[in-house]
Structures are given as C-alpha cells and as structure tokens.
Amino acid sequence: MLDFLLGVGVLASLYGIVAIALNLQAGTTGLLNFGIVAFFGIGAYATGIGSMHGLAWPLSMLIGMLLAALAGLGFGRLGSQLSDVYWAIATLALAELLRLVALNSGGLTRGANGISSAEPFFSGLGSTGTDLAWLALSGAVLAACALIAWQAIRFQFGRTLRMVRECEPLAAALNHDVTGAKVRVLVLSAPMAALAGSLYAHYISFIGPQELAPFVTFLIWTMVVVGGMGSIAGVIVGAFLVELLYGLTRYIHDITGISATSSAGLRVLVVGACLLGFLLFRPAGIIPERLRRIDASS
Amino acid sequence: MLRAEGVKKEFAGIHALDGASLEVGEGEAIGLVGPNGSGKSTLLSAMSGFLRPDAGEITFDGRRIERMKPWRVAGLGLQRTFQLPQMPEKMTVLEVMLTGARLRRGNSIWTSLLRPGAVAAEQAEAIDRARALLDEMTLLRLANQPAAMISGGQQKLLSLGAALMGSPRMLLLDEPTAGVNPTLRGVLAERLRQVHAAGTALVIVEHDMGFVADLCERCYVLDKGTVITSCAPSKLASDQRVVEAYLGTKAFGKDGAPRRSGAAL
Numbered sequence: 001m002l003d004f005l006l007g008v009g010v011l012a013s014l015y016g017i018v019a020i021a022l023n024l025q026a027g028t029t030g031l032l033n034f035g036i037v038a039f040f041g042i043g044a045y046a047t048g049i050g051s052m053h054g055l056a057w058p059l060s061m062l063i064g065m066l067l068a069a070l071a072g073l074g075f076g077r078l079g080s081q082l083s084d085v086y087w088a089i090a091t092l093a094l095a096e097l098l099r100l101v102a103l104n105s106g107g108l109t110r111g112a113n114g115i116s117s118a119e120p121f122f123s124g125l126g127s128t129g130t131d132l133a134w135l136a137l138s139g140a141v142l143a144a145c146a147l148i149a150w151q152a153i154r155f156q157f158g159r160t161l162r163m164v165r166e167c168e169p170l171a172a173a174l175n176h177d178v179t180g181a182k183v184r185v186l187v188l189s190a191p192m193a194a195l196a197g198s199l200y201a202h203y204i205s206f207i208g209p210q211e212l213a214p215f216v217t218f219l220i221w222t223m224v225v226v227g228g229m230g231s232i233a234g235v236i237v238g239a240f241l242v243e244l245l246y247g248l249t250r251y252i253h254d255i256t257g258i259s260a261t262s263s264a265g266l267r268v269l270v271v272g273a274c275l276l277g278f279l280l281f282r283p284a285g286i287i288p289e290r291l292r293r294i295d296a297s298s
Numbered sequence: 299m300l301r302a303e304g305v306k307k308e309f310a311g312i313h314a315l316d317g318a319s320l321e322v323g324e325g326e327a328i329g330l331v332g333p334n335g336s337g338k339s340t341l342l343s344a345m346s347g348f349l350r351p352d353a354g355e356i357t358f359d360g361r362r363i364e365r366m367k368p369w370r371v372a373g374l375g376l377q378r379t380f381q382l383p384q385m386p387e388k389m390t391v392l393e394v395m396l397t398g399a400r401l402r403r404g405n406s407i408w409t410s411l412l413r414p415g416a417v418a419a420e421q422a423e424a425i426d427r428a429r430a431l432l433d434e435m436t437l438l439r440l441a442n443q444p445a446a447m448i449s450g451g452q453q454k455l456l457s458l459g460a461a462l463m464g465s466p467r468m469l470l471l472d473e474p475t476a477g478v479n480p481t482l483r484g485v486l487a488e489r490l491r492q493v494h495a496a497g498t499a500l501v502i503v504e505h506d507m508g509f510v511a512d513l514c515e516r517c518y519v520l521d522k523g524t525v526i527t528s529c530a531p532s533k534l535a536s537d538q539r540v541v542e543a544y545l546g547t548k549a550f551g552k553d554g555a556p557r558r559s560g561a562a563l
Contacts, residue, residue: 036338036467046372094502124531150412151410151411151414152407152410152411153410154410155401155403155404155405155410155414155418155421155422156396156397156399156401156403156404156405156410156415157404157405157406157407157410157415159389159393159396159397160397160405162388162389162393163386163389163394163397165386166384166386166387166389167383167384167385167386168367168456169348169380169384170380170383170386170394170397171369171462172347172348172367172368172369172372172381172395173346173348173368173369173372173377173380173395173461174369174372174376174377174398174460174461174463174464175369175372175373175377175398175400175403175464176369176397177367177369177370178369179367184407188407197519200483230388289388289459291388291389291390291442291444292389292390292393292501293442294392294393294441296389296395
C-alpha cells in the first residue's frame with residue numbers, strides 16, 4: 001500500500017511538472033499543445049541516449065532541456081504561420097513524428113527495445129527508501145517549477161499571455177508581440193517538461209517509444225483540466241488526483257477478473273471519462289483560475 | 299506624420315479600398331467619414347498593421363508600416379481602438395489598463411524571476427496612473443470587475459484608456475461613440491479633447507457628425523474605397539459629392555450644418 005502510494009506520488013510529481021508546463025502554454029496562453037509529450041520525450045531520450053554513450057547524467061539532462069527549448073522555439077515559430085487549431089494539429093503530428101523516429105531509428109534509440117541504461121538514483125536505500133528519496137526529489141523539482149511558473153507570470157508577462165489567450169487582437173494593438181510571447185512561454189516551459197522526462201527515465205530506468213504515446217499527452221491534459229486551466233495550485237492537485245485514479249485502475253484486472261487486455265483498455269477509458277466529465281460539468285476544474293484583483297494600496 | 303497613398307485592398311472581388319490616400323499631421327484631429335461599406339474601418343486596419351494592403355504605401359514618421367506587425371506599429375506610437383472591443387472574462391478592468399502600459403521589466407521573464415522588487419516598483423507606478431485615468435473616465439469603482447462584465451459603452455472607454463496607457467502619439471479610433479450612452483459619450487469626448495490638447499493626433503472613424511464636428515479640424519470623406527474629398531466638418535453638407543455619397547441629407551440640419559451630437563449619417 002505504502003509502496004503504491006509512493007509510486008503514485010513520484011509519478012504524479014513528474015507528470016505534474018509536465019502539467020505545470022502545459023498549463024503555462026494552454027491554461028495561461030491558450031496554446032492548444034496536443035504534443036506536450038514531445039518535450040517530455042526529448043528529455044527522456046536525451047538521458048537515455050546520453051547514458052548509452054557514457055555521458056554524465058547531469059550533462060545529458062541539460063542537453064535534453066536545451067534541445068526541448070529549441071523544440072519549443074520551433075513550435076512557437078510554427079505558431080506564427082498557423083492558426084490556433086491548425087497549430088494544435090501540428091503539435092500532435094510533431095509529437096507522433098518524434099515517437100515514430102524513436103521507434104524506427106534502432107542505432108540511436110534502440111527502437112522498440114528502448115534504453116534501460118539510465119543511471120538509477122538512490123539505489124542503495126532499499127525499495128521504500130528509494131521511493132521516499134524519489135518522492136522528495138520529484139516533489140522538490142515540482143515545487144521549484146511551480147514557483148518559477150508562478151513568478152514568471154506574476155507581472156506584466158502574465159497579463160500579456162492572458163490577453164493573448166482571451167483577446168489576441170487587443171494584445172497586439174496594445175504593443176504586445178503576440179508571436180514572441182508564445183515563443184517565450186514555450187521556451188520557458190519546454191525545458192520543464194524535458195527535465196521531468198529525464199527524471200522519469202532515471203526513475204523507471206527505462207525509456208521506450210511507448211512512453212511518448214499520445215495517451216501521455218492526454219493524461220497530462222486531463223490533469224490540467226481536472227485541476228483547473230490557468231491555476232497552478234489546481235494543476236498540482238489535478239496531477240495527484242488523476243495519477244492516483246490512473247494508478248488504481250491498474251487493479252481493475254485483479255479485482256474484477258476482466259482480461260488483462262480489456263482492463264488495459266479500461267484504464268484509458270477511465271482517464272477519458274474523467275476528462276470528458278470535467279469538460280462537460282466542471283470546465284473550470286477543481287480550483288478555477290481566480291481573478292487577480294489589485295488593491296489601491298499595493 | 300501619417301501618410302497613406304493609393305492603398306488598395308480587395309476581398310473576394312470587392313474593392314474595399316481602391317486607392318485611398320490621406321495625410322495626418324503632427325497633433326491634428328481628423329475625422330474619417332463616409333457611408334457604411336465605404337472602407338473606413340478597412341483603411342484604419344491597414345494603417346494599424348492589422349490588414350496588409352494589396353497595393354499602396356503607408357508611412358508613419360517616414361517609416362513604411364503597411365507590412366509591419368500590429369504590435370510594431372503600436373510600438374511606434376500609432377495605436378488603435380476597436381469598434382467592438384472584445385474584453386477578457388478573466389482579467390479585471392485594471393489589468394486591461396495595465397496591459398496597455400509599457401512595462402519593460404515586467405514583460406521580461408528574467409527580470410520577473412530575478413528582480414521582482416524592481417518589477418513591482420515599475421508596476422506600482424503604472425497602477426497609480428491607471429487608477430487616475432480610470433477615475434477620470436468614471437470607471438474606477440469597476441477597477442476590480444472582470445472586463446467582459448462591464449457595459450459595452452464602458453468597454454469602449456476602457457479600450458481607449460488601455461491605449462492611452464501606452465502614451466500614443468497618434469490614436470486611430472474606430473467608431474468610439476457607437477453604442478455608448480450620452481453620459482459616457484460626454485466623458486469620452488472630454489477625454490479625447492484633453493488627449494488632443496496634450497498633443498496626441500487623432501483619427502476618428504465616426505458616424506456621429508456632431509461628435510466629429512466637436513473634435514475634428516478636418517474630415518476625409520471616403521466612398522467606395524477612395525477618399526473623395528477633404529474639408530472642414532462644417533462644409534460637409536454643402537459638398538455635392540458628399541451628399542451624393544450618402545444618398546440623402548437627413549444627417550444635416552436645414553442650414554446645412556451638422557446637427558448636434560446624436561445625428562447619425
């Protein structure tokens with residue numbers, strides 16, 4: 001039981017970091033990124049490939065974050081050419097492209113076999129000890145990313161992003177470089193997702209193409225929607241709740257006796273139902289974005 | 299200061315602008331009038347970077363702007379308002395005003411992360427300025443309301459206020475009084491008079507001839523995408539081409555002078 005909860009806690013923290021990144025893009029700026037898993041995957045694969053070639057893990061991690069920032073720049077530049085909806089489709093396609101490249105470039109990524117040489121952290125602490133240490137690490141990184149996200153959009157930049165989300169022409173008329181703002185928020189958030197991906201590769205000591213499946217993107221989206229688009233606290237709550245729910249669905253097979261294949265499908269269905277339910281009945285999420293009132297004294 | 303020459307724009311075979319030309323000098327107040335569909339708003343969009351003309355040249359301070367992004371045009375000090383401003387649901391009136399301010403520190407991620415004190419100081423000054431401006435526009439009590447929730451007329455005032463936060467050198471106003479009640483219309487006119495007196499040039503697209511006559515020294519009349527004449531607002535009714543363009547004279551009093559505020563062409 002404790003091990004289960006610890007595992008959920010670590011994964012919720014790691015995916016929570018990605019959810020913070022997605023929230024900056026989708027929640028604050030209105031960028032419908034359906035390829036967020038690409039940034040996560042870049043980080044994870046940089047760590048995996050780095051470990052195959054004997055690179056020190058911090059270096060691989062850093063390279064992954066830099067590559068993700070570059071990818072963010074590319075995604076952002078693409079945004080100046082495409083309207084919102086087409087951009088959303090393009091992000092989905094780009095993420096799928098990355099997965100297919102990972103699946104099919106055997107020399108670089110070991111294809112479907114994946115890479116399992118990423119250095120495991122905290123390995124001398126026993127199973128529970130390792131998980132506790134991981135929870136502390138991932139929780140601290142999540143808190144740091146949340147703090148950076150919060151601070152970065154606390155002032156004018158955040159207002160620019162929200163104005164881009166709600167009334168893009170007005171933002172442009174008020175002297176805000178709309179494309180530049182989108183690029184900057186992507187470059188800020190993509191390395192967060194890559195960092196989470198890198199830590200994930202270390203945590204499960206494995207990275208394969210299936211970790212880049214579109215389902216991961218929708219899991220992250222569910223976390224953001226359930227928690228509350230545009231609300232950092234909400235997104236963290238959403239990450240833990242959705243990951244807990246998703247973790248529990250692993251036992252559908254044990255409890256109900258439904259075949260393993262069917263219960264794997266059911267797990268996805270539960271997440272989908274959760275997303276749909278919130279979109280229909282509580283679109284603002286558990287902790288809705290609040291209005292930022294400014295008092296005369298401040 | 300602002301100069302448009304031979305501006306053309308075609309939408310699906312219709313010539314919205316067919317070689318429109320005009321010139322606005324430093325600190326001038328210009329009315330841009332003409333019947334519906336004559337291309338006034340299209341010209342205004344072309345002059346603010348929101349629409350790329352098919353042909354023609356637009357310069358502001360000698361710089362070509364017809365292919366510039368709207369935010370760059372605004373950055374030069376040439377700002378616009380919208381006929382139907384869309385206001386955000388999840389931002390307050392005061393936040394919209396602040397969005398209009400030029401806050402370089404707060405707009406930088408690095409400075410926001412590393413020097414929050416300096417950013418807050420810069421913002422505090424802007425908050426004071428925004429509140430003072432809201433007060434003059436009778437909107438201060440709504441400062442913390444969602445901007446989308448205030449009335450349409452108040453939103454138009456707010457959109458002017460947000461533009462003014464950027465201290466523009468020239469303002470392009472797209473039907474500033476449409477849908478604004480008489481009380482707010484007075485507030486709006488007063489604010490524009492002061493802005494103009496302080497040296498900001500105005501280009502006002504407007505159907506209310508009284509409003510134009512009150513504020514503007516000169517008018518350009520557009521018809522079918524071209525400027526057909528330029529004259530003082532009081533001379534409009536006596537110009538045969540203007541009368542023909544409007545197919546009627548109901549906007550003008552018996553003496554040929556524009557009626558007071560409220561008369562619409």
